[in-house]
Amino acid sequence: MSEAMEVDIADLPGVGPATKAKLESGGISTILDLAAATTNELVDNLNLTEETAHNLVFEAQKLLKDRGYLEKDLVSAQELFTRRAKMLRCTTFSKNLDGLLAGGIETQSVTEFYGEFGSGKTQICHNECVAAQLPVEQGGLGGNALYIDTESTFRPERIAQIAKGHGMEVESVLSNIHVAKIYNSSHLELIVRAMGGLIQQNHIKLVIVDSIISLHRAEFLGRGTLSERQQKLNAIMHRLKRVAEIFNIAVIITNQVQASPDTFFGDPTKAAGGNIIGHASTYRIYLRKAGQERKAIMIDSPMHPYGDTNFVVTEGGITDPAEGGGSKKSANTTSSAASSARSASKSSPKTQKASEESEEATTSS
Numbered sequence: 238m239s240e241a242m243e244v245d246i247a248d249l250p251g252v253g254p255a256t257k258a259k260l261e262s263g264g265i266s267t268i269l270d271l272a273a274a275t276t277n278e279l280v281d282n283l284n285l286t287e288e289t290a291h292n293l294v295f296e297a298q299k300l301l302k303d304r305g306y307l308e309k310d311l312v313s314a315q316e317l318f319t320r321r322a323k324m325l326r327c328t329t330f331s332k333n334l335d336g337l338l339a340g341g342i343e344t345q346s347v348t349e350f351y352g353e354f355g356s357g358k359t360q361i362c363h364n365e366c367v368a369a370q371l372p373v374e375q376g377g378l379g380g381n382a383l384y385i386d387t388e389s390t391f392r393p394e395r396i397a398q399i400a401k402g403h404g405m406e407v408e409s410v411l412s413n414i415h416v417a418k419i420y421n422s423s424h425l426e427l428i429v430r431a432m433g434g435l436i437q438q439n440h441i442k443l444v445i446v447d448s449i450i451s452l453h454r455a456e457f458l459g460r461g462t463l464s465e466r467q468q469k470l471n472a473i474m475h476r477l478k479r480v481a482e483i484f485n486i487a488v489i490i491t492n493q494v495q496a497s498p499d500t501f502f503g504d505p506t507k508a509a510g511g512n513i514i515g516h517a518s519t520y521r522i523y524l525r526k527a528g529q530e531r532k533a534i535m536i537d538s539p540m541h542p543y544g545d546t547n548f549v550v551t552e553g554g555i556t557d558p559a560e561g562g563g564s565k566k567s568a569n570t571t572s573s574a575a576s577s578a579r580s581a582s583k584s585s586p587k588t589q590k591a592s593e594e595s596e597e598a599t600t601s602s
Contacts, residue, residue: 246271249296251289259283260293263430270433271297272307273479275472278430307483327443327487328368328376329361330403331555333546337533338520341368341376344442344487347478347517349449351492351508352524357531357550358491359390361524362445364554365489366414367399369443378487380442381413383435385428387451391416402553415439422452426469429476436484444480448491449473450510467513474517490518530558 246268247257263283265271271293279290301307308320326341335341342348342365350358366384371377384391393411400410415435419425425446428435435441450470457466481488493509500507506525508515515521521537527547534545549558 246297249293249300251292251296256285256289256293259285264434266434267437268297268300269437269483272301273433273476273483274430275475278472282430301483325373325378325442325485325487326376327365327378328371329548329555330364330368331548331557333557334533334548334555337522337535337541337544337546339541342443342487342489343520344378344485345482346519347474347481347488347490348520348522349490349492349508349514349518350522350524351494353494353506353526356524356526357548357555358524359388359447360395360550361555362447362489362491363392363395364399365443365445365487366396367403367405367410367554369487370405370410370413378442380440380486381415382443382445383432383439383441384414384416385419385425385444385446386416387419387425387446388448389418390447391418398552399554402551415441419452422456422469425452426473429473429480432476432480433484436480436486441484442486444477444486444488446477446488446490448493449514450493454493454509467511470510471513471517474514478517478519490514 246252246260246266247254249268249271252260260266260271260283263279265274274294276287276290276294279285279293280287283290285293298307302309308317325344326338327344328341329335329338338348350361352358362384366382368376369378369380369382371379373379393414396411396414397407400407417428417435419428432444436444453466453470457463477488477490480486492514494506495509497505497507504525506523508521508523515537518537519539520535520541523534523536525532525534530547530549532545532547535541535543547558548555
């Protein structure tokens with residue numbers, strides 16, 4: 238990426254001093270920032286014409302494609318296969334969970350973990366902040382982490398415990414985690430828009446948003462604001478996907494849950510945020526309590542087999558249950574729990590809309 242960063246944004250066709258100044262005022266200072274932006278974003282925030290905004294984004298993406306940083310518009314499946322073979326995956330320190338994820342948290346993707354309170358979402362986020370700093374040869378990403386905290390749940394003491402548990406230097410690990418404490422939904426949108434610069438300046442290889450929807454649920458109340466809320470969430474999710482692809486980083490989001498009003502049998506729990514978040518997430522994993530253990534269920538994935546597995550949260554982070562602890566299932570075997578959870582997550586369109594409209598009145602965590 239260093240070669241792309243060295244290209245001055247003013248070298249793009251149609252970018253003069255005035256346009257460059259306007260882009261920089263909106264937090265877009267590099268080719269990578271511009272390639273990750275959307276036409277509507279430039280029109281709304283920088284008062285550019287739609288044609289100008291479209292051309293700027295197109296030229297930035299074209300440059301990255303020509304230099305091999307982005308996939309070309311038309312490639313063979315063999316080329317994609319070869320490229321994906323070089324993709325990094327970040328370990329979770331749990332063989333069971335790594336098996337479910339086919340090796341760990343994948344770069345160039347958005348991995349969503351959802352579940353009720355106490356199901357292990359934030360614990361996994363803290364765990365991955367440490368794991369990402371391991372060298373690639375040891376299952377890490379060889380970089381730093383950006384933790385976007387919307388629920389005030391980040392605890393450096395927990396990071397210290399996990400780092401000690403894996404024999405890592407605590408002070409170094411803490412120094413390599415950059416925390417952005419978010420106060421409202423507008424602040425979250427601003428941080429996500431400015432993420433490109435943060436990633437480049439701090440060698441970020443993992444971005445965590447914990448959680449993606451909490452502030453929007455609190456601020457956009459009632460059916461009258463549902464459409465606006467979903468549009469804002471849609472913009473955030475697609476920005477995260479583009480950033481993951483362009484910067485070759487891993488993105489983890491956590492999501493809250495709600496009770497599905499049409500489920501009379503099985504697990505009524507479903508992810509909040511409706512189809513907007515469901516469609517934008519590359520991988521979706523449902524977490525739930527299983528006694529002293531936690532169960533992870535693969536709900537949606539373009540490549541992983543449906544299945545579930547168990548893990549435990551210890552002082553040293555995420556790990557596998559002890560032998561004979563009740564986690565004998567293969568992560569590649571579809572269980573009744575996984576089937577039930579997927580059924581709850583795939584309601585009919587009519588039911589889905591009704592569920593979204595009544596979300597603020599349903600049980601959440």
